[in-house]
Every structure is written in C-alpha cells, then in structure tokens.
Amino acid sequence: MPGFRLNAAPSERVTFYRGGESRTLTRDDINPDSFVTSLRDDESIIVFEGGAYFEFYLTSRGAGHQQAHDGAILSPMPGRIIAVMVSSGEAVTRGQKLLTLEAMKMEHTLVAPFDGTVAELNASEGAQVQVEALLARIAAAD
C-alpha cells in the first residue's frame, strides 16, 4: 500500500475495518486537497462520495454484518413470501428459482447459488419475514 509506514506515530495512523478487509493508513496517504464530506462517531467514519456513502469501522467488532454462510438464503429485505418453488430435501441446480418475496409492491425471486439440495427450508407462502431471516439453506452437491 502506498505510504504505509509501520513506524508512524499512533496519532498519525488509523486502521479501518470493512467486512473482512482492514487497512492501516497514515497521514502520507491523505491528499490534502481532497474534498469529501464525512460523518463520524467513536466507532466509525462515513464518507459521502458521488451520491453514495462508504462506512469504515475503527474496530473489527463493528465491521458490519457477518457474511452469509455459503448456501444460506437470507431474506434481503422485510417482506412477504408469495411463492415457494422447492421443498425440503429437493435437488436444485444453480440459478433455479427457490422462492419469491414481495415488498414495496415488487416481486424479488431468490435463486440457488450453486447445485445442491435444499438442506433447510423455513419459508411458507404468505409468511411475513424480516430482513436477513434465514429462509433456506442449500447444501452443495459433492
């Protein structure tokens, strides 16, 4: 990484965590002419850029949600399950439609990430689900 110096004074360097990644930056990495708005508290820095935002955590503890386990089908949003196309134990192929969720008047279909079998199914038609609820788990085919 450009400008990375282990011997920088503690007040002159910062370590950020994002998901599984961490980076230590020093004053030498900063462009003093950059113009970016940021928000901060004791645990994080939020940088606004191009109409979007980016969060950086100061401890690994706050580094965002744990990554979904392979094969875990999580609800991407709060909503209602309107169709379940598979049953528990069924063999599925990559891209196969598993279930359809409805929120904000739109339908979103969740598909199998790889070939395998439906090892777990916690979804029934008509059920309301919260964001990141585990709806199904696909066990990879050997």
Added chain:
Amino acid sequence: MIKSLLIANRGEIACRIIRTARQMGIRTVAVYSDADAKALHVRQADEAMHIGPSPARESYLVGEKIIAAALATKAEAIHPGYGFLSENAAFAQAVIDAGLIWVGPAPASITAMGLKDAAKKLMAAAGVPVTPGYMGENQEPDFLAAEADKIGYPVLIKAVAGGGGKGMRKVETAADFADALASCQREAASSFGNAHVLIEKYIQRPRHIEVQVFGDTHGNIVHLFERDCSLQRRHQKVIEEAPAPGMDEATRDQLCAAAVKAAKAVDYVGAGTIEFIADASEGLRADRIWFMEMNTRLQVEHPVTEEITGVDLVEWQLRVASGEALPLKQEDLSINGWAMEARLYAEDPAKGFLPSVGWLDVFDVGHPRDVGLRFELGVKEGDEVSPFYDPMIAKIIKHGPDRNHVIDDLTGYLSLVEIWPIRTNAPFLWRMLDSADFRRSDVTTSFIADHLDELEISNEPDDTIWAAAARAKLDRKEGEPEKFCPGSG
C-alpha cells in the same frame, strides 16, 4: 372555490398537493396509516386522521375509511393524488355519492380508460393510432400463448388494470411465456385485484412519449405539450423530461392533436395523460407513434410540465373541481426552456436495487434555493422509510434554458446528496444523466438495460475514499462538530 380538501395519499404527492392548497387558502386534511403516524404529509397538513394499519390495503386503499375521514373533518373535496385509489371509478362514484367533490375526472371517464383493452378499442374507434396486440376476455394460458405467437416475439404481457410499471412482463421467447404469464397474473391479482392481462407487440426502439391534457366542465380541453419518460428500469420511470428531445413542431402538433382527440372521446375533465409509444428507429415520426393508455389522474412527473409552461397543475385541478373554466386557452400556452426530473428511490443500486428501509439519520439534499432546483420531498431528515409503500422518497426537478444546462446542473447536484444509512439510487441517477448516449438524446426504454455495465454501482470504496476516511479521522480536533467537511475551511 372549495374551502377544504382531504388528500387521500401519502409521501411527496400529498405534501405537494398540500402546498398548492395552502397557497390557495384551502384547509388541508391528511390521512395516515400506523406506519405514517409521524410522516411528513401528516405534519404539513392542517389536520390529520388515522385510517388504519400499515398495509395499504387496510388503509390507503379502503375507500370507506377515507370518505368517513372526509365527512368527520368536514372536508368538501377529496384529492386522490396518484396510485392508490386515484383511478378507481367505484371510489370516485362513492365520493360523489357521499356529497363530496371528487378532484378528478368523471367515474365514467376513469372506467372507459381504466381497462386498457377497452380503452384501445375506444381510441381506435376515435381515430387515434394504437399498437397491435390481443385485448380480450379469453385468459386461458394456451390461448394467450397462441395469440403471442401470432403477434410475434418479443411480446409484452400487461395487467389490464395495471399501471406504473407494475404487473408487466416482457417475454423474449415462447418458452418463457407460461412462467411470465403466471407471475404477471399473480402480481396483477395482488396489486390490482384483477388478474386479467393483455398481450401486445414489443416495439424494438421504443420511446415513451406522453402528452399532458386538461379538461374542464365547460367543454374546454387543452394539451400542455409532451414529456419524454423513456428512461425506465423494469418499466418504472426514473428520469423524465419536457419537451421530448428531437420532437419537431409538425410531429408535436399531430401528437398533441391526437391526445386532445383521445381526451374528447371520453369527455375528459381534470388532469390526464395520454401515453404513447414511439418507434424511434428513424427519429420521432408522427406515423410511428401509437396510443398506449390514458392515465386519468395527475402523474408523478407532472412537475416538468409545470416548469416549462409555468402552470400549477394542482391549482388547475382544484379550480376545475370547483367548477371554474380552465385559466388559459390553447393559444396562451407555450414551451419555455427545458425541464428534467430525477426520481430518488430508497433502494440499493449496488445490490440489484433492493429496497432500503430504516431511518434517514442523514438526509442532506441541500436547500433548493441554493442550487436553483425544485424538490418534491416525501421525507425529511430523521424520518423513517417503511417497507410498506413505494420506495420513491423524493423528486428533484431542474428547469433551465436548454437540455445541456439542465443535465449539467442535475448531474452535479445528484453527485452531492448525502443520505445515510438508507441507500438510494442517487449514484445511479447521475451516471445515467452523464452518459454520452443520454447527453446526445439517444434514449429508448431499454436504455438502462443496455447500459448496465457503464451504470454499475459498487458499495466498495476505492483508494481515494479510504484516504478520505483516514483524513476525517486524523484531522479530527477536539470539540469539532460530528459532521466534518475537509477542505471546506
């Protein structure tokens, strides 16, 4: 003139109607569901009434509750906004039967235009050009598949009672037809309570052009020129502009004349929009523009028309509903400059545009007077975006001397909005506006799908953004405000 008005809607359109009503000295009444108890439209209205649980079908879609709220608050009139009950003829009739004024067209006009198949037949009979397709009672999957074969792929399946991009599917091949039909019918049944669909030809280089029309109870009907709403994602409009790029005077005259003819065919009163589809493979030509449908209500994108004509369409609606004649005649109306609207959605463009819900801890969209923009906001900082309703939280409108100026200003502005932790489509919007093809007006309704690579959004920071975060941390001084702007002095 009416003295009081109940707004049977929520979000930015309720706030927008309240603003004009207040300028006209009309008392305003808001209605709200559980989720909207503290919503902006409730705070802005003179009075507000609770009408039920959060799901729209238990609150904003329950006509009896809305009429009861109007009677209880002694509101004289009901403005439906767009969506919800705005194109529900039975509701319009119930409002009238309750002795209230309906701010909209006669229920018979809504019925005539509401079912798209009947509307097309009516328009064809009135001499307005329509696209090829099947519109009929037979809803058997095998029969519809055969009709699709006859029309020729690709085809579009549309909910007969649909609108706003909901209940619509494009089908590329016969093999995909059955799945698409089932999904479309299910969405149509749940969104509109009517599973009937129609099939029509999918036009290859289509542009969505629509004409604003306005009628009064004295038999006058005028048009307020066209809008181009070609920039759509999954049939949902995201950028609208007026006038339409590449429209010459002769084509505009023919198109607008056809729109007025369509409105006259249903004795139209109030604000309405005639939507056309244009085959733009050889530019805009009057003989390649066909009637699609009529929206018998105010449109989401009405502000661009207001900006180029100087007319307040909500004011006209309220005047017409009060029995007044249209304030201007056709010869008094003209186009001044260019206007564009960007729809800000609470959704994450880096994650397949999934809805983003929660609290708007930061909602810094600047002050409209500072940047010469018009904002139609449904939320303010600190408000909640709930999962129950449409994810559009604001519209940003820019009027200017010409198209290039408008694009420059809107692009620059959208790249500066600061919203957190809700994700929005702001980074996607300005990239679209800034794309070379959009700037040279090379747009069709498949523009977004065709430019997905160029428009790809990532939530992963690049090195510059890591460095910006480091600067924010290392340059921190004791006692500084939480919000920090390096370089702003």
